[in-house]
Amino acid sequence: xxxxxxxxxxxxxxxxxxxxxxxxxxxxxxxxxxxxxxxxxxxxxxxxxxxxxxxxxxxxxxxxxxxxxxxxxxxxxxxxxxxxxxxxxxxxxxxxxxxxxxxxxxxxxxxxxxxxxxxxxxxxxxxxxxxxxxxxxxxxxxxxxxxxxxxxxxxxxxxxxxxxxxxxxxxxxxxxxxxxxxxxxxxxxxxxxxxxxxxxxxxxxxxxxxxxxxxxxxxxxxxxxxxxxxxxxxxxxxxxxxxxxxxxxxxxxxxxxxxxxxxxxxxxxxxxxxxxxxxxxxxxxxxxxxxxx
Amino acid sequence: xxxxxxxxxxxxxxxxxxxxxxxxxxxxxxxxxxxxxxxxxxxxxxxxxxxxxxxxxxxxxxxxxxxxxxxxxxxxxxxxxxxxxxxxxxxxxxxxxxxxxxxxxxxxxxxxxxxxxxxxxxxxxxxxxxxxxx
Numbered sequence: 001x002x003x004x005x006x007x008x009x010x011x012x013x014x015x016x017x018x019x020x021x022x023x024x025x026x027x028x029x030x031x032x033x034x035x036x037x038x039x040x041x042x043x044x045x046x047x048x049x050x051x052x053x054x055x056x057x058x059x060x061x062x063x064x065x066x067x068x069x070x071x072x073x074x075x076x077x078x079x080x081x082x083x084x085x086x087x088x089x090x091x092x093x094x095x096x097x098x099x100x101x102x103x104x105x106x107x108x109x110x111x112x113x114x115x116x117x118x119x120x121x122x123x124x125x126x127x128x129x130x131x132x133x134x135x136x137x138x139x140x141x142x143x144x145x146x147x148x149x150x151x152x153x154x155x156x157x158x159x160x161x162x163x164x165x166x167x168x169x170x171x172x173x174x175x176x177x178x179x180x181x182x183x184x185x186x187x188x189x190x191x192x193x194x195x196x197x198x199x200x201x202x203x204x205x206x207x208x209x210x211x212x213x214x215x216x217x218x219x220x221x222x223x224x225x226x227x228x229x230x231x232x233x234x235x236x237x238x239x240x241x242x243x244x245x246x247x248x249x250x251x252x253x254x255x256x257x258x259x260x261x262x263x264x265x266x267x268x269x270x271x272x273x274x275x276x277x278x279x280x281x282x283x284x285x286x287x288x289x290x291x292x293x
Numbered sequence: 294x295x296x297x298x299x300x301x302x303x304x305x306x307x308x309x310x311x312x313x314x315x316x317x318x319x320x321x322x323x324x325x326x327x328x329x330x331x332x333x334x335x336x337x338x339x340x341x342x343x344x345x346x347x348x349x350x351x352x353x354x355x356x357x358x359x360x361x362x363x364x365x366x367x368x369x370x371x372x373x374x375x376x377x378x379x380x381x382x383x384x385x386x387x388x389x390x391x392x393x394x395x396x397x398x399x400x401x402x403x404x405x406x407x408x409x410x411x412x413x414x415x416x417x418x419x420x421x422x423x424x425x426x427x
Contacts, residue, residue: 083381083382086381086409086410087305087308087381087409089409089410090308090311090381090409090410090411091305091307091308091311093410093411094311094312094314094315094411095311095314095315097315097319097413098314098315098318098319101318101319102318120410
């Protein structure tokens with residue numbers, strides 16, 4: 001007899017009750033109900049689990065949607081500010097250039113001219129990072145991009161005693177601007193370096209790994225620098241968000257990485273994993289044949 | 294013979310004025326530069342004085358009359374008029390409609406495109422074009 005049914009009988013009729021007192025048909029019916037109930041319970045657990053999983057997926061999708069819409073709004077705002085500033089800057093620069101002719105060797109005027117040029121340069125720097133008008137998409141080998149980036153980063157790695165471990169799949173090809181993708185990776189390395197230094201981590205390791213799925217290429221960058229606090233991890237891709245001291249960070253790096261990956265029709269995610277931060281970039285896969293054909 | 298003229302138009306206050314002043318002082322050539330804040334007013338004046346006007350420097354995004362429309366009207370009256378387009382939307386814009394402005398400006402085939410704020414040697418570039426008509 002079913003364990004669950006035995007328990008139910010005991011509960012209802014007391015310990016002394018003899019199941020033989022029930023007729024066979026009733027017993028069978030009860031057993032059947034018990035079994036159905038148990039199946040139902042399993043089903044319920046399964047459904048609960050599925051609902052939980054779906055809820056998690058929806059939450060994550062919602063979160064990434066929020067992030068990208070927020071980024072779009074901020075980007076648009078920056079663009080408008082830049083536009084508004086260009087007008088007066090243009091006028092000031094023009095008038096200064098006239099005054100420079102009229103008042104030769106005027107130190108105050110030179111200062112105004114330099115400061116205005118500096119203002120101009122700043123707004124251009126801040127807007128250029130989100131610009132993709134000059135971007136040229138081409139197929140390139142992921143391994144080449146990683147090698148170039150490590151080559152650039154090598155000096156800093158040596159200086160700050162950082163070990164870079166590589167686990168790379170050969171011949172992966174993706175579509176985008178290799179220079180920009182290098183920049184995107186460099187930001188991740190450089191942020192890890194900053195975290196190593198500011199937290200005074202002893203054994204410093206960055207692991208870069210590539211994998212392929214049916215349609216995508218996955219690049220993961222893991223460090224052991226202690227991770228990102230939960231209260232800020234959702235904001236790190238926002239432009240001008242920074243946890244670093246003002247002279248060290250403009251808050252542009254990771255949002256630039258985000259934009260570059262997004263322009264390649266890819267996604268970037270961040271998690272606290274093991275004893276550090278794990279960035280996962282997923283971009284559509286191209287075949288090596290495309291590069292020659 | 295009356296002096297040759299350059300017309301400058303920008304709806305943003307003082308922008309055309311500053312451009313006019315800068316050309317007046319930095320240009321090698323001796324032109325009368327007239328500034329406007331309205332492309333409609335410029336067009337009316339151009340209809341009267343087009344024979345003397347050799348160049349029109351215009352902003353692109355303006356209310357009432359867009360740069361493209363103004364250029365079209367100017368060329369109808371004087372096909373060989375030199376056109377310089379200035380815009381603050383060029384180069385750094387990411388949004389698609391703003392990038393379209395860039396394409397549109399190029400399609401107008403102006404003699405010179407100046408992104409605001411102007412590059413340092415911009416008056417030289419204007420001078421080079423003026424040399425062609427001198």
